[in-house]
Amino acid sequence: MIINDRGGQFSNTDGLPDLKTIELGLEHFSSYLDESSGIYQPKIVKDPTNQAGDFSNYIMLTYYRNPLNHLFFNESIVLAGIHSFGLENEWRGGIDSTELFDRCCYLSELLKYEEFVEKRIVKHDQIFFDQLIDFMIKKRVLMKKQGEGQTKLVLRTSGEGQIVFIQSLIFPMVDSYYVTLIYIMTFIKNKGIDLKRVTMNIQWLSELLFKQGSIQYFESCN
Amino acid sequence: MRRSFKDDPLYKAIFYEYVSFMVKDRQIMEFFIEGTRSRTNKILQPRYGFMSICSRVYFNKEIEDITFVPVTINYSRTLEGESFPSELRGGKKVPESVSRIVSGVYDILMTNLGTMNIDFCQPISLSEYTNQMMQRIPNFNPFTVKKDQMLLNQSLAHTITFVLQKNLRMMPTTLVAAMILLYRKGIAQNELIQKV
Numbered sequence: 285m286i287i288n289d290r291g292g293q294f295s296n297t298d299g300l301p302d303l304k305t306i307e308l309g310l311e312h313f314s315s316y317l318d319e320s321s322g323i324y325q326p327k328i329v330k331d332p333t334n335q336a337g338d339f340s341n342y343i344m345l346t347y348y349r350n351p352l353n354h355l356f357f358n359e360s361i362v363l364a365g366i367h368s369f370g371l372e373n374e375w376r377g378g379i380d381s382t383e384l385f386d387r388c389c390y391l392s393e394l395l396k397y398e399e400f401v402e403k404r405i406v407k408h409d410q411i412f413f414d415q416l417i418d419f420m421i422k423k424r425v426l427m428k429k430q431g432e433g434q435t436k437l438v439l440r441t442s443g444e445g446q447i448v449f450i451q452s453l454i455f456p457m458v459d460s461y462y463v464t465l466i467y468i469m470t471f472i473k474n475k476g477i478d479l480k481r482v483t484m485n486i487q488w489l490s491e492l493l494f495k496q497g498s499i500q501y502f503e504s505c506n
Numbered sequence: 507m508r509r510s511f512k513d514d515p516l517y518k519a520i521f522y523e524y525v526s527f528m529v530k531d532r533q534i535m536e537f538f539i540e541g542t543r544s545r546t547n548k549i550l551q552p553r554y555g556f557m558s559i560c561s562r563v564y565f566n567k568e569i570e571d572i573t574f575v576p577v578t579i580n581y582s583r584t585l586e587g588e589s590f591p592s593e594l595r596g597g598k599k600v601p602e603s604v605s606r607i608v609s610g611v612y613d614i615l616m617t618n619l620g621t622m623n624i625d626f627c628q629p630i631s632l633s634e635y636t637n638q639m640m641q642r643i644p645n646f647n648p649f650t651v652k653k654d655q656m657l658l659n660q661s662l663a664h665t666i667t668f669v670l671q672k673n674l675r676m677m678p679t680t681l682v683a684a685m686i687l688l689y690r691k692g693i694a695q696n697e698l699i700q701k702v
Contacts, residue, residue, distance in 0.1 A: 287676055295580065295623050295675045306699050309682025312583050312620055317686065325692040342690075343591035347584075348683035350547040351674050400549050402668045449688055487596045503687075506546075506594035 286446055289423060290355040313348075316341040336495045342502040346456070353453050357399040358416055359425070360454035361392050363447060366426075366439065378429045378436025385413050391458075398457050425450070452501075459504035463490040522559055529563040529572065539666055545590050549671050552663035554656075561659055564632050565649050576627040576666050580675040582620025623675045630669075635662055 287294075296305065310317070310324065318327045326345055328337040353360075365388040366374045373379055385405075392405040405413050417437065420426045425443045429436045439447055467486045471477060477485070490505040511517045528535055541553035557574075564572050584590075593599055639658055640646050648655040681702045685693060693701070 287681075291672065293673065293675050294681075295582075295621065295677045303699055305678040306682060306695070306702055308582065308620060309678035310695070310698075311618070312679050313682060313686070322694050322696075323692040324686060324695065324698065326686060326690055340591040340595070342687070343594055345683040345687050347547045347590055347594075348677075348679045349687055351580075351680050352676055352684060353548060354671055397551075398548075400551055400667065400671070402671070449684075452688055484596050491595075506591075 286423070286449075287352060287355060292352060292355050313345070316344050339494075339502040339505075343506055346503040346506075349453075354399050354401050356450045356453055357401050358392075358403070358405055359420060360450045361388050361395070361405055362416060362420060363425075363439075363451050364454050364458060365391055366437070367451065374439050375441070376438065378431055378438045380434065381417065381437055384437065385410065388413065394461065395454075395457055456501040456503035459499045459501060460490065460506075463493060463499065463504065525556070525559045526563050526568075529560050530568055532569075535560075539663060539670070545593055547584075549667060549674075552667045554659045554663050557663055557666075558656070558659045561632060561655070561662070564636075565655055567649070571631055571633040574630045574632065574662070574666055576630070576669045576673070578623075578625045578627065578670050578673045578675070580623045580625075580677055582622070582677050582679050583617075585614065585619060620677070620679070623677075625673045625675070627669050627673050630662070630666065632662070635665070 294305075296302070316327055317324050326339075326341045328339055329341070331338040362384070365384050366379055368387055369379050369384075388405045389407045396404065403409075403412055405416070417426065421428065423443070423446070424440050425446050426437050427440045429438050464486050467482075467489050487505060490499065491502075493499045494502050494505055507521065508514075508517065511521065525535075537556045539552045539557070540550040541555075542550070544550050560572055563569050589599075636648060636658060639648075639661065646654050646657075648658045682698070685698050685701050688701075689697075
């Protein structure tokens with residue numbers, strides 16, 4: 285339903301996915317998934333060179349998920365922006381819309397090469413941002429809250445499912461930039477880095493941080 | 507055609523003339539506006555090269571119009587997709603070759619690759635598009651000003667790409683992958699159906 289709401293189209297002509305859709309999807313992914321007692325999860329392949337295992341199937345599943353990212357891209361920027369104010373503010377205290385707009389513009393500019401979308405959040409188009417916030421309120425992702433003489437925005441508890449889903453589309457991208465930035469900071473001390481190896485080194489660092497649990501999504505490692 | 511012909515002016519000139527001839531001759535041509543296969547399965551920024559060769563024929567007034575028909579092709583599974591995770595993690599691209607195709611024929615025939623949806627979107631007339639831009643932007647003239655011609659090519663390429671994006675179909679694999687990645691510790695089939 286949330287895909288329909290954002291203009292997404294399905295492969296069948298009926299307009300909505302059905303049981304057959306799921307069965308087909310699971311059939312195609314049989315080599316990427318583990319199934320035990322009817323529970324499905326991404327398959328982590330045993331790797332003799334790596335105790336934690338090989339997580340390549342996460343990348344494969346991400347490849348298949350990516351076509352729906354653009355539908356949620358601007359909303360995911362807003363949610364990541366809201367998250368930057370901290371848990372207490374995003375769920376209870378509330379966030380000032382003007383401050384949120386500034387942070388969203390920054391994030392949108394940073395991630396502009398990640399998704400090619402028709403409309404994006406930009407400094408000179410506050411109207412689009414306001415319309416987006418209204419849409420998110422209408423779709424029960426956000427709500428307005430009165431406090432300290434001004435209207436603030438908070439996440440809606442009943443919309444948690446949607447919120448977690450939309451955020452899961454953007455956080456891997458944000459983490460990729462985070463890892464890259466950390467690696468670039470090592471240039472300050474280490475002047476002898478071979479530029480040809482930079483990408484491979486960032487790849488290595490991101491996989492290491494994932495194994496250590498510092499980053500949550502293996503999709504960030506590509 | 508070659509992937510790049512920057513260093514070969516003769517090849518470039520012949521290619522330009524050949525494509526221009528085909529446009530003038532009103533031949534149907536197919537090209538991929540993203541210029542390459544997306545390794546992430548996301549829509550890429552369009553490339554302007556091929557389209558600008560075609561549109562130049564129109565701006566030189568050698569043909570009265572060109573019609574672009576955006577076509578989307580959506581697959582349940584991507585044949586060469588298995589090599590992408592390795593490439594995305596820094597592995598080398600496996601070069602395309604006839605021997606690779608021949609050795610993969612058995613796998614291709616034995617694998618269920620699911621369904622494919624082909625959508626032909628609303629055709630876009632270059633002359634109409636140009637007229638609209640000329641009406642909208644004061645002093646805009648792609649017939650005489652090279653910069654305006656480039657601007658129009660970029661705008662049209664973006665419009666075509668957004669049409670393609672709007673007509674993307676969410677395949678069963680897209681939906682199931684989205685849910686499995688959301689519940690990566692495990693999800694039951696009936697719950698998966700409900701969530702999708």
